[in-house]
Amino acid sequence: MSFFKQNSSLLSRSNDLSNDIEENIKKIQEYFCHTEDLMQKELLFSNHKCVILYLEPLVNKELLQSSIIEPTLEAKESEIEKTVRAAEVKRTSEVTESGKNLLDGFCLILLEDDPQAYLASVGGIEGRAIQEATNERSVKSSYDGFVEGFSPNLQLLRVRIKSPQLKVKYFTIGNISNTKVGMVYLENLANRELIDEVERRLTSIEMDQLYSAGELEELIEDHPFSPFPQILATERPDRVVSYITEGKIAIIVDGNPRVLVVPITFFSFFQTPDDYNSRWIVGSFFRLIRIVSFIIAISLPAIYIAIVSFHSEVLPIGILYSIRTSLEFVPFPPLVEALTMLVILELLKEASVRLPSPIAQTIGIVGGLVIGTAVVDAHIVSNMMIVVIGFTAISSFVAPINEMGTSARLLGFPTMLAATCFGFFGIVFVLMIIFMHLSKLDSFGSPYFSPFAPFKKEDLKDSFIRLPHWKLNTRPTDARPVFTKQQGRTRGWKKK
Template structure:
């Protein structure tokens, strides 16, 4: 027994092999750049393992009296046209130097190349290898010069990236059709096109010891809550990870409640949705390499609001929003209610309906809970298979599979026709939620409520709802209550929760999210009054 226990114990690494295969850490290579060109090149080749995509071009301009230099860049990350035109041609062009320029060349060759030769605007001097490596793997071009204790970095970023296209996960009928891409500069530009204000501030940082992923915090100065902003910064700074490849990494690191099925951070690939959140005082977190931008803080009701809600009339938006809340509870509770009523509370059904349901269930070998569980798992498998299949056949296979399996299961006597209807309507209702992560919460809780209904009936469902409500009341998103503005109840914020009043009636920003000293948003009340006055003037002229 002791031998078996020792077999599964976690073995500690030996001291000699503890750091043998650690990933590269650029912070360790903080040596200053050498004046020896060959030594710098050899060190760079040693660090990168003589990478085949590391391009090194040696140059000896005629006007520099035999001074050698090397141009280094990563093929694929840097723009070849920029390197050829702004660096290579500029350096190799024959220059007729004046007396002043000759003195500058002999005195400080770095300043001469930076001021007189390179034609691009973004040229920096670096002193240490750690800074140089960060620039190199970000797409910059490095210029080493013999005899200089510094190197020049030239911004030549130019890898291939996807253009601005319509978002795939959050489509709208009316509204902008542009979505974020994987390029960070493009994403920040899309937001700046929406908010043309000098108060739109950005702060850069890098997260990930190996990937060094660029992350940008974007907010509206004066509107954002400074305490929330500081909390966002602190949580991002506390992240210690080797890699950040997608916004989901950061979302799991900085979210409030890790084991809650309800999301406490929103994500979107629509620039108009992110711009609207920034204008209300939220903080946007943009990550290089992903089209999904994070938004914090958020409340429960924010996940039922779509950007399209503010492009249509308020009356139809109110109807759709109430339908979204109803669909959320249907997708979470409908199978459990069917199980509870047919198993424990048959007296709640009309006699005719009860007789019809019992006739359908005659010959079904499984109880209602097992019947619902089989159908739910089958649909989840079909949905996941439809996502993974090629787009040309994915939707067709999932639809045909659902129809064929449902019909075959009913004819085989494994499930009842009513159960197929219940599961189908539940699945359709789950797609009504505009945010996918909130729909996932309903999918997970559905199975828990089915188990409670099978064991305790309606009493179990009500107990589960009470537990969920207590959990929601206790949740926070960066210090903001999750059920705000219902708990705590804020009357001024009820104009954009279950209903959406006209734009001219929404004078205030959400309380507790933005800056408490700047609650009033610019509304169209003034222009509406002017339009009324002009209409009265027009009517008087007609008379």
């Protein structure tokens, strides 16, 4: 930190531009440590020496030629601001501001005997085209997703919310990276205390570099040691828009295809845009399936361990005989079986993620079949354990947001340990601790387990189930929006 303070103090002594164009060029070059991608082009403008400086990787050279260089050579005006054809032209007399704008894709125009520098926007970095979100696929919703560029992501929100109340607030985080971060919300709807709290947390961050939304998420969340995610990170613009219109705040990090949403509740991680594009009965059914799958992912291996170790009398004699037969030649206790298979599952998952797609599919299918058959034939695990772990894995992958599925698999380990020691009593105790923890959690001052803790009857209609659209005439209150009543959800016709 002392290096940056010392460097900034040295810059402050010579931060102002002067009438000497050569001296100004030298200051800009020193600001960028004489980097070789800082390009310099000399021209004549109204019989005066003119120098254009730009960072080669950050500008569109065709745009630079057509909007800056050619108009300058064919100048009919005596003022540079009236000559260039850039979308944005501004002036400055500071070296620091000039350098920051060069990093944003501007070019710097210096004139002889002029203490002012002119900045023209010529940025045009080609990024990834907008395409479907790969991690949150949809059946009936839109097929566009966020990309790495800040402007395209903001554009995806603007085209969906065409309201003058949609407000964007910019922040710069990182002494080295100078990462652009945007806070997006509806001015007339978002709670002022929530806006101030998010702004306070963002401005209080001190670090050298910020490269991912995951880093920012960890820096601003309320309970970093909780296994549950308290900030929703999504690649879907339709999802972010729905939360913004509920009074929540979206945070865009430049260079990241995931947008953060705060505050958030536990049930939001099991909701998808498809729930609202299907009939309410269908949407509610699948939402309930997702929530039940979360409980299964946490407790199913533990229930199997408890039954085998302590409570075999709860099973019919036919099923019990089948389980006892499969366990006859297995030398390990059920806990070791479960841990072995869960570790193998995680290894296969990680290998599938890291490898190229064609190879990953082969590894996933062949590896699962071969290893599953081999461990059973070798009497390392039983047939029933393979079924239990397979069902558990599928249940953990049902959650639309990957972080919640990972949390369920992690919570399965202490549940299995408790089941090994105390049977069903241990499972009930761990589940009780988990739900107590959920009831205590909060996200930016909003209760995480709302609408159950605290209980809010009005919010139940869009939590673990979804009522028809014409019943959803109020917004959820977890974000404390200014207006809870919303319009446009009434049926204007009546049956005759």
